Amino acid sequence: MPELKLYHAHWSLCSQMVRVALYEKGLNFESERIKLCDHSDEAGNLTNDFLKNVNPTGVVPVLKWDEEIIRDSAYIIERIDELNGTNDINLWPKDPEKRNELKNWVQDTTVTEGVAMGKSLGTIIPLFSTGLIEDLIKNLKFSSILRILFKHPRRERKTAFIMMYFSSIKKRIGPMVYKGFSKEMMYLEKNLSPESFLLGEFSHADINLMSCFHRLEEMKLGQILEMPELPKVSNYWQKLKSRDSYQKGILDYPDHEEMLNKIFQNGPNPHLEPLKEKIRSLMNL
Ligand SMILES: N[C@@H](CCC(=O)N[C@@H](CS)C(=O)NCC(=O)O)C(=O)O
Known part of the structure; x- marks a missing residue:
């Protein structure tokens, strides 16, 4: 068994995905927590050591597998799947056709390099956190x-x-992706089966969606996952939440809870009703 060391941030979609994969497989790993420059003056992803020895592109997660450095969450999860941990589970199917299908789902449900923000479910979800990130950035020191x-x-x-620090972009971002998000949710509803996971057996794509849906809940958009118009999505989310790996890989790594509690404390997320309305109107077309 190789020695695994994960460089990751607590509040990072792609880090959550890799942690969930490690717990799904039942693999032990050493944890190196990185506090990212968008919410901490420590900026662990911009130190000379991190940029030189861990990831020159300044992002997490990164997995050190003995002496090999593996970057990009989707690739890291594929590599992790080669290993046999204490749980007998494969996150990637053997059948080439199924693998291809899964590859497309994985690409669409994470922050895939080369895909512009807002163009897939995986790049839309992080945009709903812009408000929180902007608040965190505004609290950074000028030197940061x-x-x-x-x-x-x-x-x-x-x-x-830099735009978030000196001015504000949070109000403009959400509405730009209402339509894209609603279409993605409907596509998911159409493709889910009532009994099983996205492609039957639990797979890498389910891990990505677990992290994406959790982020929606944190952003107080969880009601979308309970809409009567999206019954299969609701049922699917219940199944994802009940896995041990959700607790171990996501809930057990809290971060800036105070900010998360404060967010939208005076009312619901302003994007909630427009998003629900958009989903209903597209359903009726
Ligand atoms: N495609 C990469 C994206 C990684 C990524 O964007 N990581 C974010 C956290 S989810 C990050 O490190 N952000 C810090 C920054 O950009 O300064 C992956 O899947 O690993």
């Missing part, structure tokens, strides 16, 4: 913003973070 400016290797993120 300068560090982002001079050291962040990803130009599009750097620009977004």
Whole structure:
């Protein structure tokens, strides 16, 4: 069994996905928590050591597998699946046709490199956290913003973070993806079966959707997952939440709980009703 060390952030969709995969397989790993530059002055993803020895593109998760460094959550999960942990489970099917189908689902349900933000379910979900990220960024020290400016290797993120600090983008982002999000949810409803997981057996795509749906709940958009118009999605979410890996890989790694509790404390998430309305109207077409 190789030695596994995971560089990850508690509040990070892609880190959650990898942790859930590790717990699903029953694999032991050493944990190296990284506090990201968008919410902590520590900016562990921008230190010289991290950029030089762990990930020159400045993002988590990264898995150190003995001496090999493996980057990108989707690829990390595929590699993890080669190992046999204490649980007898495969996250990828053997059948090539099923593998292809799963590959497409995986790409659509995570932050896939080369896919523009807002163009797939996996790149829409993080946009609903813009409000919270903006608040966290505004609380950073000025010196931390300068560090982002001079050291962040990803130009599009750097620009977004700096705009959030000096001005505000949170109100504009949500409405841009109402339609795309609603269509994705309906597509999911159409493709889910009432009894099983997305592709029958539990797989990598179910892990991604578990993290995406959890983020919706955190953003107080969980009511969408209970809409009578989306019965298979509701049932599916109940099944995902009842897995041990949801508790161990997501709930057991809390972060800035205070901010999460405070968010929208004076009322519901302003995107909630427009999103529900959009889903209903598309259903009636
Ligand atoms: N495609 C990459 C995306 C990784 C990614 O965007 N990670 C985010 C957290 S979910 C991150 O490290 N953000 C920190 C930053 O951009 O400064 C993966 O799947 O691993």
